[in-house]
Amino acid sequence: MGLLSDPQCRRALARLLLRLNTPLCVLSYLAGLTWFLLLPALAPRTYLSENAMGSTMVGEGSDLGPRALALARDFGAHKRKVGGMPVEWLEQTMFQLGLEVHRQPFSRTLPFPDEAHERYLVRGTNVFGVLRAPRAASTEALLLLVPGSEGSKNNQAVGLLLALAGYCRGQVYWAKDLIFLVTEHDLLGTQAWLEAYHDVNLTGIHSGGVPGRAGAIQAALALELSSDVLTSVDVAVEGLNGQVPNLDLLTLFHSFCLKSGLLCTFQGKLPPPEGPSGPGYAQSLRTMGLMVLGQAGGGPGGAHGLFLRFRIEALTLRGINSFRQHKFHLGALGRTLEGMFRKLNNLLERLHQSYFLYLLPSLSRFVSIGSYMPALGLLLLVLVLRSDEGEGDPPPEEARGGLLWLLPPILVSGGAGAALYLLPVRGQAVATQHFPVGEAEAVVLALIGIYVAGMALPHSTHRWVRGCPTRGWMTLKLLALLALALLLTCLALLNFSLGFLLGATLVPPAAAVRPGGSRLPLAILLVLTTPGLSLFLAVLLERELLEAPAGLGEAWQRFLGALGQGLLQEHLHGAHLSPLLCLGAYPCWLLLWNVLFWK
C-alpha cells in the first residue's frame, strides 16, 4: 500500500509531524534564512539572451561632448531667466534639431504637502520631441528621458539629450521612433506623461493629452547628470512596487560600459572582486540586501521605476562625479547611449527572452526567481506545519456552536487596519489641530498614534458573541496563520522582497504565540516584530548596509520621513506598500496580539 493512501501510515505520519512540530518549524525557518544568505555565493553570471541584440554589433561614431556642454549652458541660463522650466527655449531648440515637438501641461493635487512641494497644487509642463523613423511605420518607439529639476540639477543631462537627438537625426537606420522627453517636477511630470501617453488615469492627474504619439515604447532610459565630467555611471534597477526591468537591458548596458571602458557602478559601489572570497561574498550579500530593502520599500528608485508598470523596460543612469582621478567626458556617455539605442533599434519584439524577476548581488551576477523563491517557501512551510498544531487533539466536549464568535475579533482587527489606512490622510485637518507641526509631520504622527492605539484595543472581543470554546484561541491562531500565509503567498508573487522581510519577522511570533504562562517574553517578541518596528529596523539596517550607520535620533527622523514617503507614494504613484502593511500585515499582527492576551 502507498505511503499516503494507507490510513495506518497516514496516521503514523501525522503523529510524527505533530511530535516533531516545533523542531521542524525551527529547522524550516533557519533553512529559509540560510538559503537566502547562500544565494550571493552561488549566483551565475549574466548573459545576453536576445539574439537580435547579441548577434549584431555597433560601431559608435558620435562625439557629443562639446555640443552637449554648450547646450547645457544654454539650458541652465534660460532656466535661471525663466525661473522654472524654459519651455519655449526647449521647444525651439528641439524644432531646430529637426524633431517633432509637443508640450504637455499637467497639474496635480497632493494629498498633503511635503517638504519638497510646499503647496497642495503642483503645475508643470513636459516637453518632448519625436524623431520619426525615416523608413518605418511609427509603430514602436524608444525613449530617452531627463527628469527636469529645480536649480542646476540635470542641466548637463538635458544638454546631452539634445546633442544626442541632433546626432540621431542625421542617421538613416532607425526602425523605431525616438522620443526625447524632458519632464518638470521629476517623477510627477514623468507619471503625468506616462498616464497621458497610455490614455489611462491611475493616480488622478489632470493633464492635457499627448498629441504626438509614436507607438508602443519598447525601452526607456532615464538620464541624470549634473556635472561636466563624470567618473562613473550608477545604474538604478528597482522600480515601483519592487518591479525590475528585463535583465537583458541591464546586461546590455553593462556590456557597453565594459566595451567603452566607462566605469559602471551599482548602488554606488565598485564591482566585487572576482572569484570566491570573504570580502567579495560580504559585498555581494550587502548589495543583495540593499536591493531587497529597496524593493520591499516599493518606491520608484528613479524615473525609470514608473515605466515598469506599463511593462516598458527602463533603467536610470546617474552620472557621478567623485574624487577618483580618471574622469570621462560627456562624449563617452554619449557614445554609450548611442550604442544602446542602436542595439535596441535592432529589436523585433519586446524584451522577453531574459528574466523579469531576479535579485542582483552585483552587476555581473544574478539570482533568478527559481533560486530565491524556495527561501520564502521554507518560511511558509513553518506556517503550514504550525496550522496542524491542534489537529491531533480530540475535539472539545463543549458545544461547538459555530464560528460566529470569531467575527468580532476579525472585525476589530480589520477596522483598526482600515482606520490606519484611511484616517491619517483624510483627517489631516484634525491632526494639525492636535499636533502643532506641519501637515506632513501631523499626518505621520497621526499614523503612529493610530497604530499604537490599535494595540490597546480590547482583547476580549471574542466574548461578545456566545459560543466561544475554552481553547478557542487555537481557532483564532489558525485563522491568523492562514491570513498571514495568504498575505505572504500573494506577496511572493507580487513583491518577493517585501514578502520575505515580512515573513522573516512575522513567522516566528505567529508560530510561537499562545496565551497563558508567562506572557512577557512573547509580548516582547510580538512588539519587536510588529510591522512598524520592522520598518524602523529596516531603516537602521539600510543605513548599516550603506556603510553610513545612523544613530537612533537620525534613524528616527529617517523613519518618519519613510512613513511620509510611503503615504505620499501611495497617492502619487499607486505604490502598494502602504495598503499592504495597513490592511494586510497590521490586522494579522493584531490577531496574533489578541491571541496572546486571550482570556
Add this chain to the structure above:
Amino acid sequence: MSIERCCGNNKTMSGHFFLIAEKSKLYFTFQDQAEQFFRSGHTNNWAVLVCTSRFWFNYRHVANTLSVYRSVKRLGIPDSHIVLMLADDMACNPRNPKPATVFSHKNMELNVYGDDVEVDYRSYEVTVENFLRVLTGRIPPSTPRSKRLLSDDRSNILIYMTGHGGNGFLKFQDSEEITNVELADAFEQMWQKRRYNELLFIIDTCQGASMYERFYSPNIMALASSQVGEDSLSHQPDLEIGVHLMDRYTFYVLEFLEEIHPASQTNMNDLFQVCPKSLCVSTPGHRTDLFQRDPQNVLITDFFGSVRKVEITTGALALDRDVAALESNYFQFDVVNN
C-alpha cells in the same frame, strides 16, 4: 565553319580526292568537338536559390543567396531560368544604413544586390510548401511563369539553400522546417517526372551534411558547408552596417566563382576544395555516389553557367534559287502547323 560542298562544280579528280581527305579530317575534329559539347547531356540550365531566414540579424543569409544569384546570372543563366526565393528584404529594411544595397564584403566592397534583382518568391511566400511545389511542379495553374521551375529531362538544376539548420532539418522563417527525408522524396519525384538531367545541391547551414544524407535518386551531387555536429560560422562583421555580412563557406565559394567565366574548364573537384577547415573552421562535405559522371569531368559551368548548345551539322543544305517554290513550301508548312 562550313564546307562548301561541290556539287555541280567542275573540279579535277585530284581536287575531289583532296577535298574528300580534308573533309574526313575535319569531320573527325568536329566529332571530337561534338563529343565535347555533348559531354554532359544537358541542354538547359536552371537555378533554384533559397534563403530561408528572416529578420535583420540574418542579413548574411540573404547576402549568401544573392552572391550565388549574381554569379549564376553573370555566367549566363537568365532570370527566366532562375527561381529566387528570399524570405526577407534586407535592402529595404529600415535598419539598413545603406538602403537598397546588400553587401557581401566588409567595408562595403561588393554590393551583391546590384541594379536588377528579380525575386520570385519573397517574404512570407517562402514556405516549405511553396518550395516543394516549385521543385515537383505541382503548382496551381494561376502561378505566373516566373515562379515556375519549367525544367525537363535535359535540364541541369542548381539548388542552393541557406539559413538556420540542424541535424536533419532546415528551418524556414522561424515557423516550420523541412526535413532531409522530405527533400529526398521531392528529388525522387523530380526524377520520376523526368524534371532534371543532373542536380547540384549546395547547402550552407549548420550541420548541412545531414540534409544530403537521405538522397536516393540518381544524378545528384551535393555539397554542404559543415558536417553533422558542426556549426557553420559567419564571416565579415561590419560595424557600419552592424551585422555579419556573409557566411564563411559561401564567402569563399563566391571568391572562387568570381574567377570563373563562361568558358572556364574548372571542374567540380576544384569546388570541393573550396574553404578548407583552416578557413572555414567547419569541415565542408560533399556527396558524389549518386552521380554517374566522374566529378573530374563535370565543369562548374555545367551547373552555374548556361549552355548555349550549337549543333554541328556535317551535312549541307541545298539552297534552291527557286524562291517561289521555297515560299510555297513554307506556306504549306505554315498551314500544317496552324
